[in-house]
Each structure stands twice: as structure tokens, then as C-alpha cells.
Amino acid sequence: xxxxxxxxxxxxxxxxxxxxxxxxxxxxxxxxxxxxxxxxxxxxxxxxxxxxxxxxxxxxxxxxxxxxxxxxxxxxxxxxxxxxxxxxxxxxxxxxxxxx
Amino acid sequence: xxxxxxxxxxxxxxxxxxxxxxxxxxxxxxxxxxxxxxxxxxxxxxxxxxxxxxxxxxxxxxxxxxxxxxxxxxxxxxxxxxxxxxxxxxxxxxxxxxxxxxxxxxxxxxxxxxxxxxxxxxxxxxxxxxxxxxxxxxxxxxxxxxxxxxxxxxxxxxxxxxxxxxxxxxxxxxxxxxxxxxxxxxxxxxxxxxxxxxxxxxxxxxxxxxxxxxxxxxxxxxxxxxxxxxxxxxxxxxxxxxxxxxxxxxxxxxxxxxxxxxxxxxxxxxxxxxxxxxxxxxxxxxxxxxxxxxxxxxxxxxxxxxxxxxxxxxxxxxxxxxxxxxxxxxxxxxxxxxxxxxxxxxxxxxxxxxxxxxxxxxxxxxx
Numbered sequence: 214x215x216x217x218x219x220x221x222x223x224x225x226x227x228x229x230x231x232x233x234x235x236x237x238x239x240x241x242x243x244x245x246x247x248x249x250x251x252x253x254x255x256x257x258x259x260x261x262x263x264x265x266x267x268x269x270x271x272x273x274x275x276x277x278x279x280x281x282x283x284x285x286x287x288x289x290x291x292x293x294x295x296x297x298x299x300x301x302x303x304x305x306x307x308x309x310x311x312x313x
Numbered sequence: 314x315x316x317x318x319x320x321x322x323x324x325x326x327x328x329x330x331x332x333x334x335x336x337x338x339x340x341x342x343x344x345x346x347x348x349x350x351x352x353x354x355x356x357x358x359x360x361x362x363x364x365x366x367x368x369x370x371x372x373x374x375x376x377x378x379x380x381x382x383x384x385x386x387x388x389x390x391x392x393x394x395x396x397x398x399x400x401x402x403x404x405x406x407x408x409x410x411x412x413x414x415x416x417x418x419x420x421x422x423x424x425x426x427x428x429x430x431x432x433x434x435x436x437x438x439x440x441x442x443x444x445x446x447x448x449x450x451x452x453x454x455x456x457x458x459x460x461x462x463x464x465x466x467x468x469x470x471x472x473x474x475x476x477x478x479x480x481x482x483x484x485x486x487x488x489x490x491x492x493x494x495x496x497x498x499x500x501x502x503x504x505x506x507x508x509x510x511x512x513x514x515x516x517x518x519x520x521x522x523x524x525x526x527x528x529x530x531x532x533x534x535x536x537x538x539x540x541x542x543x544x545x546x547x548x549x550x551x552x553x554x555x556x557x558x559x560x561x562x563x564x565x566x567x568x569x570x571x572x573x574x575x576x577x578x579x580x581x582x583x584x585x586x587x588x589x590x591x592x593x594x595x596x597x598x599x600x601x602x603x604x605x606x607x608x609x610x611x612x613x614x615x616x617x618x619x620x621x622x623x624x625x626x627x628x629x630x631x632x633x634x635x636x637x638x639x640x641x642x643x644x645x646x647x648x649x650x651x652x653x654x655x656x657x658x659x660x661x662x663x664x665x666x667x668x669x670x671x672x673x674x675x676x677x678x679x680x
Contacts, residue, residue, distance in 0.1 A: 214548060214624060216483075219496060219675070222548030223485070226626055228458035228673050229492040229591040230391060230428020233351035239339045241356035245412045247329035248404035249357065249420070254325060255316050255403065264403060270442035271355075277438040278351060278431055295351070302339045303331025 236275040236297040243303040271299070326408065334358040340381035343425050348390035352425040353435060357418060378423075382454060385425050386669065392454040393432040395422035395439060397446045429457050430591075455669035456531050456631040460591040462672050463515040466497045467584045469508040477507035477612065479585050483677055487588045495587035496675035499612070501559070506613040508564065511538075511627065513605050513672070514586070531671065534631035536605040541625035541676060550626060558619035559680045562611040587674050605629065614680050622679045629672040 214222065224231070242250075253264035275297030298309040334356060343352040382392045401418040405411060412418075422439070426432040436451040443449060468477045483498035501507055518531040541561050545551040608627070 214546065218548065219485070219624075219677075220490075220493065222544070222624075223488060223494040223496060223675060224490070224492065225548060226673060226675070227492050227494050227591075228670055229430060229460075230389075230426075231349065233427050233431050234349040235346075236351045236353070237343065237346060239342070239352065239354040241334055241354075241358065242329050243331040243334040243356075243358070244329060244410065245334070245357055247325065248406055248409045248412075250325050250329055251317075251322070251406045251409065252403035254321060264399070266443055266445060267439075270439055271353075273442070274353065274435065274438055278434045300339075300342070301328075302335065302342075303329075304333045304335050304338075306338050306342045 233295050235295050238299040242301040348388045354423040391426045391429045393424045394452040396450045458671045459516045461517040464587045465512045467510040467582050476504035498677035500679035511608040538608040539628045541627045544624040558615050560613045564609045564611045566609050625676040630668040631671045
């Protein structure tokens with residue numbers, strides 16, 4: 214290995230790991246999750262804020278994982294938002310769809 | 314209780330019509346994508362579809378999910394489970410089967426990430442965004458590697474006639490790039506064998522903000538050195554025999570005052586210090602009394618004529634299993650009713666949570 218190859222291996226094998234190349238979200242749409250979806254979509258938000266806020270959290274996840282974990286820390290110069298995909302699954306995994 | 318319109322209700326009922334959850338399929342999809350991708354799998358199923366379910370051919374195998382998680386981590390990825398306890402009452406609606414006769418239901422978010430850092434960011438995002446859900450727990454399924462450490466490499470050699478020398482021109486003991494593994498290079502001089510020893514001197518583990526299980530202090534774990542792993546010319550770990558003409562043999566650390574400790578190296582010991590920094594703001598702290606004996610290697614040339622070099626990955630691991638009981642107790646405290654098959658969850662923890670890497674560096678040997 215050359216010095217530059219060794220530098221690359223030092224990063225590849227690092228316990229710290231790298232940033233994700235993409236974000237894939239898989240959402241269970243089997244029958245048992247129907248109640249969750251109904252609660253998330255219900256007009257009665259005050260009864261269950263955790264349901265609808267969760268869907269918003271999913272949507273903004275790719276943006277957030279590209280940012281440093283420490284509040285207030287400056288984002289790395291090379292940090293870019295990884296592409297995000299979503300797919301649903303029950304008995305089968307459906308084709309990925311956009312998060313929006 | 315549903316308070317929305319009939320059209321939306323009809324669409325939701327139609328969309329959420331699958332009777333089964335085939336988690337094996339979704340884990341297969343995640344594995345197929347490779348460990349450089351971040352996968353977030355959200356489900357309310359703690360295991361898999363019922364045994365012999367005709368629409369889920371792989372059926373329930375209590376070890377299926379765990380096998381996939383193991384494959385992911387063995388491929389170099391990091392896995393974690395985020396568990397949310399949410400009110401079950403809003404879940405209930407006419408026409409929806411009652412899956413759980415309890416006040417809270419658990420939602421599982423499996424995170425298959427390229428690194429612990431990515432998994433922690435996912436948890437931090439949900440924790441910040443989903444503030445109405447408490448408790449929301451982050452359960453790492455591997456030990457959180459050290460964010461900083463120092464290891465001293467010591468050559469037992471005779472200064473007048475060295476059997477082993479440090480190659481500072483090849484070493485990178487204190488990488489400037491954060492997250493890069495340090496590497497130390499040694500050379501067998503005119504001898505066919507020599508001894509090099511590695512001592513863990515300082516470590517810093519992240520115990521705080523991101524972990525819901527702050528009681529888990531990885532620095533107190535029982536560490537073990539793994540046998541150095543040979544790397545091929547591409548830097549991949551290889552098990553191919555005969556890759557190099559040098560062998561590394563673990564030897565016992567001599568006790569104080571023994572001949573080996575006091576007389577083998579009349580020229581004294583020569584050492585170098587390797588430093589790793591995963592985050593720019595961290596620094597290695599005194600390790601106190603690390604529960605880790607030094608790694609003492611006899612470096613042996615296997616043929617008198619061969620010359621060359623070899624790379625090795627040196628790794629320290631920690632067990633996760635010790636924390637199982639605490640993790641399970643915490644999870645069980647989230648709900649007192651029988652929504653979850655705890656025997657299955659216990660199997661999952663016992664099967665999955667074994668050992669994981671917490672510190673690594675590279676060793677280069679010229680011979």
C-alpha cells in the first residue's frame with residue numbers, strides 16, 4: 214500500500230465510520246399499523262401529537278443526519294444532504310418513493 | 314377514535330391492508346443496499362410474521378432479524394434500536410383489530426447505519442422532533458467505540474544491536490484527519506524475531522447526551538485484544554494463509570522482576586504513542602485502570618530469505634452481553650402489559666448482543 218492508500222484504509226476501517234451515502238426509510242404498512250396511521254391522520258391532533266409529529270420527523274431525517282450531532286457545531290465543509298428514499302412494507306417491500 | 318373524512322379513512326384502510334409483516338424482506342433490502350447507506354425501519358412488530366404464514370414464505374424464525382443485524386454489523390455497519398412507547402388509545406378505531414390490550418404500545422425503529430455517529434444522529438433527530446413521546450430509548454446493539462484513545466507501542470530491543478526498529482517514515486501515529494486510524498510501522502532488523510507490546514493508556518468513551526442508557530459506561534467494559542487481522546493489498550481484512558512471510562504470535566506479558574521483564578532488552582525499551590481522535594472536541598483521558606492486559610506479540614520471520622512487508626488491523630473489543638439485563642429491565646419498564654413477547658426480545662438480545670470493536674489501529678511490519 215502506498216501512503217495515500219494507507220490513509221484511505223485508515224478511514225475505511227475506522228470505528229468512527231463515514232457519513233451515509235443515502236438514507237432509506239422503510240415504513241410498516243401492515244394491518245397492525247393501521248391504527249397508527251389513523252391516529253397520525255386524525256383531525257384530533259391534541260389527542261395524540263406524537264403520531265403526526267413522527268411523520269414530520271421522518272420527512273426531515275435525511276437533512277438532519279447530514280448535520281453534526283452536536284448542537285451549535287459548524288457543519289463540515291464537505292457535508293451534503295444524502296438522498297432520501299422511502300419504501301413501505303408488509304408482506305412485500307414496495308418500490309421506493311420520494312420522501313415528499 | 315377516527316375524526317377525519319370518509320375518503321381519507323378509506324384510503325388508509327386500503328393502504329394498510331397487509332395482514333402480515335415480513336421483516337425479513339425489509340432487512341434483505343437493507344442489506345442489499347450496502348453498509349454505506351443509512352436504513353431506518355419503522356415497525357410495531359417486535360418479531361416477524363406468524364409461523365407458516367402463507368403470505369410470508371420465510372415465516373417466523375426467532376433468529377431471522379437477529380441474523381440480519383449480525384450480518385450488517387459483521388459487514389462493518391453499526392446497528393441500533395430506537396424504542397418508543399406511545400399511547401395506544403388513539404391507535405384504536407372502529408374496524409381496527411385490537412392488537413394490544415394495554416395503555417401503551419411499543420414502536421420499534423431499527424437503525425442500520427454505516428457508523429455509530431449516523432445512528433446517534435437519527436436518535437437525536439427523533440428525540441428532538443418527537444418530544445411528546447417519552448420514554449424514547451436508544452439501544453445500541455454494538456458497543457459505542459472509543460471517541461479517543463492512546464496506545465503505547467513498546468519495542469523490546471537492544472540499542473546496540475536492535476532486533477526491531479520503528480519506521481517513523483511510514484507510521485502515522487497521530488493522524489491529523491479526525492476519525493482516521495493511527496498506524497505504527499516496525500521493521501524486523503537483522504533478527505528473525507522480535508517482541509513488540511501494546512499498552513492501552515488513555516481512553517474516552519461517550520457516555521452522555523445521546524444515550525438513553527447513560528448508566529452504561531463502556532470504559533468499564535471488559536476489553537479484549539483480538540488476534541491481529543491481516544490486510545490484503547487493498548486494505549481488506551483477509552484470512553488467506555501465506556499472505557506474508559511474517560507471523561504474529563501472542564505471548565504472555567512477563568511479570569515484574571522476571572528475566573524476560575528485566576533482562577531481555579539490555580538496551581532498554583523504545584516506544585511510540587498512537588493517538589486516535591474521532592471527534593475534534595474530544596481528547597483521550599487517563600484510562601485509570603483499564604481492564605486490559607498489554608498485547609505482547611512475538612513477530613517472527615517464517616523464512617530466512619524472504620523480504621517484504623505486511624499490514625495488520627489490531628482491534629480491541631468489548632462485550633455487550635453484560636448490559637443485557639439492564640437494557641431488558643429498562644425496556645420492560647415501559648409497559649406492564651403483555652403487548653410484547655419478552656421471551657422473544659430476550660432471545661434477540663442474547664443472540665445479537667455479543668462483542669464489538671471499540672478501538673482499532675493499523676500495524677505495518679517490514680521484514
